[in-house]
Amino acid sequence: MTWATVLTFLLVATLPVHAAPVDDPAAADPALRRFTESMHGDAYALDVGRIAYRRRYDTALDDILYLVAPRGTWDATSPAWAPARAALAEAIASRARPRYGEYLPAARRLMNQASLRALAPDERAAVTAFFESPEGRAFMDARARSAAKDAFGVPPGPDAEPLARLQAESKAMLDGLDTLPPAQAKALDDFLESPLWKKVLHLQLVEWADTTSFFLNEVTQEVVREELPALASAVRTAVPGVPPPTNKTYLGTVAMASDGHFDVVVEHFAGLNRVGHYTLRFAKDAPQWRDIAAMAPGIHPGDTRYLFFDAGGRVGDRP
Amino acid sequence: MSRSRIVVRLAFAAAALAAASSAYAWKEVPGDMPWLGSGGRAHLYAEDRSCFGCTTGSRHVERWGRNSLAGPSPYETIGEAMNFLASVGGLADAPKAGGAGSTATERGEIVETRALPYGFTVVMIEPTVVVMNFDLVALVRGGEPPPPQSTGSPQIDGWIRYGTHVPATGTLLWFSPALRERPQGVARIDDTHGEIVVNGIRLALARDGDTWTVTRR
Numbered sequence: 001m002t003w004a005t006v007l008t009f010l011l012v013a014t015l016p017v018h019a020a021p022v023d024d025p026a027a028a029d030p031a032l033r034r035f036t037e038s039m040h041g042d043a044y045a046l047d048v049g050r051i052a053y054r055r056r057y058d059t060a061l062d063d064i065l066y067l068v069a070p071r072g073t074w075d076a077t078s079p080a081w082a083p084a085r086a087a088l089a090e091a092i093a094s095r096a097r098p099r100y101g102e103y104l105p106a107a108r109r110l111m112n113q114a115s116l117r118a119l120a121p122d123e124r125a126a127v128t129a130f131f132e133s134p135e136g137r138a139f140m141d142a143r144a145r146s147a148a149k150d151a152f153g154v155p156p157g158p159d160a161e162p163l164a165r166l167q168a169e170s171k172a173m174l175d176g177l178d179t180l181p182p183a184q185a186k187a188l189d190d191f192l193e194s195p196l197w198k199k200v201l202h203l204q205l206v207e208w209a210d211t212t213s214f215f216l217n218e219v220t221q222e223v224v225r226e227e228l229p230a231l232a233s234a235v236r237t238a239v240p241g242v243p244p245p246t247n248k249t250y251l252g253t254v255a256m257a258s259d260g261h262f263d264v265v266v267e268h269f270a271g272l273n274r275v276g277h278y279t280l281r282f283a284k285d286a287p288q289w290r291d292i293a294a295m296a297p298g299i300h301p302g303d304t305r306y307l308f309f310d311a312g313g314r315v316g317d318r319p
Numbered sequence: 320m321s322r323s324r325i326v327v328r329l330a331f332a333a334a335a336l337a338a339a340s341s342a343y344a345w346k347e348v349p350g351d352m353p354w355l356g357s358g359g360r361a362h363l364y365a366e367d368r369s370c371f372g373c374t375t376g377s378r379h380v381e382r383w384g385r386n387s388l389a390g391p392s393p394y395e396t397i398g399e400a401m402n403f404l405a406s407v408g409g410l411a412d413a414p415k416a417g418g419a420g421s422t423a424t425e426r427g428e429i430v431e432t433r434a435l436p437y438g439f440t441v442v443m444i445e446p447t448v449v450v451m452n453f454d455l456v457a458l459v460r461g462g463e464p465p466p467p468q469s470t471g472s473p474q475i476d477g478w479i480r481y482g483t484h485v486p487a488t489g490t491l492l493w494f495s496p497a498l499r500e501r502p503q504g505v506a507r508i509d510d511t512h513g514e515i516v517v518n519g520i521r522l523a524l525a526r527d528g529d530t531w532t533v534t535r536r
Contacts (some may be wrong), residue, residue: 251455266436268417268459276417278434278458287504288436288453291489295455312529313456313488 038131049212050151072306080241403496416476453489
């Protein structure tokens with residue numbers, strides 16, 4: 001049983017019985033299904049989506065840690081940060097796996113639509129023939145392993161195999177392509193230099209990757225929205241040094257300049273998305289200057305304080 | 320009585336009945352309404368009118384003032400106030416509201432929605448007086464469900480309240496579009512009392528905990 005088959009089985013097995021049916025006429029097209037499967041389509045699309053999603057996921061992990069304990073109480077330099085980040089990643093991944101399974105039919109429908117748009121029937125047949133050939137299978141196996149290695153650590157996984165093993169296997173499979181019989185090597189080279197390959201690349205790395213990374217982002221946001229207390233609890237249990245929770249919300253910072261004016265930065269988050277970043281200046285003779293000074297008692301020129309607000313809307317510098 | 324005079328009387332009676340039924344269709348909405356410039360509280364009326372082409376088949380309309388026979392809606396009053404605030408430069412330095420984009424006003428102009436560190440409360444109508452309370456948290460409130468007695472404006476992110484209670488979150492300013500009064504500080508203010516004098520009308524502000532209460536004197 002291949003790794004891709006295991007993954008597909010895991011994802012399909014986690015589909016809830018109540019999942020809404022997705023209207024996907026293309027799902028019944030055997031030629032299209034064969035085209036996708038010849039490229040390890042579902043698993044490969046998921047891995048390239050994970051790779052595309054990695055940068056956003058890295059940012060999301062930081063933002064979620066600030067939901068566990070607010071900005072101003074810790075950051076990437078705090079001793080608890082790195083272990084908490086690892087614990088959080090594991091907690092998210094275990095919750096993301098079943099949820100991604102719910103999105104799989106929708107992802108497949110969009111992938112099918114993209115495949116139908118991108119390639120004509122004869123082009124899809126040619127691509128299928130290539131990937132079902134010995135050289136095509138060897139090439140796609142190596143690519144799939146390489147993508148799994150590059151996607152390592154991004155949910156939903158699974159990352160059951162250690163990264164070092166994935167790296168070693170990926171290298172061995174890539175090296176194996178150099179030992180293909182001459183006829184197969186030529187067929188591989190010819191295909192990779194054809195305009196058709198450029199279309200396949202665009203389909204896989206842009207269309208499919210966009211689709212799956214979009215759903216991965218949805219899944220992460222959903223996990224945070226619905227299971228934040230459980231995530232926070234998992235992180236605190238794993239890492240005792242996480243700062244204590246607070247019922248206040250991070251608002252931004254206030255800095256007092258040498259001439260006494262205040263520079264206030266307010267950051268507006270909607271879920272994990274930073275939707276606003278506002279910089280305001282209050283001169284010493286502005287009527288609001290006293291309001292700001294009262295939020296950060298004892299602030300001196302050169303000082304910067306974090307600002308938080310409570311459920312009643314009261315702003316202060318205590319988390 | 321001649322037949323023509325009877326017809327005229329019947330026509331008058333029909334017109335009066337039609338006007339009365341129109342007025343009675345409006346239902347008064349209870350609540351803490353703003354003061355009226357001429358005295359007493361404003362009355363807010365609402366009606367669900369059937370309309371063709373609406374997705375729901377009806378349209379919710381509101382008007383406020385002394386009675387149900389005339390008057391703008393709170394949305395129109397607040398739109399006029401925010402247009403005035405924009406026209407006197409009150410929004411010029413305000414940053415664009417993140418994620419809000421551009422919106423069309425009721426006059427069809429396209430405006431960039433702004434984020435302001437203020438709450439807004441319409442405390443009087445005819446003429447309109449709006450109190451602004453300095454509130455940094457207002458900058459992050461966009462997208463929340465509307466509080467009671469509030470409506471939106473394309474000009475700013477967040478909700479604009481109406482009534483006689485103003486959150487005590489910081490410095491108070493006020494302005495009046497009808498009287499061309501730009502935003503200015505509340506007069507004779509200390510920690511618990513303040514005053515707005517507009518067009519000979521005195522609005523007294525008294526603070527109780529986290530709220531200022533506005534009373535027409």
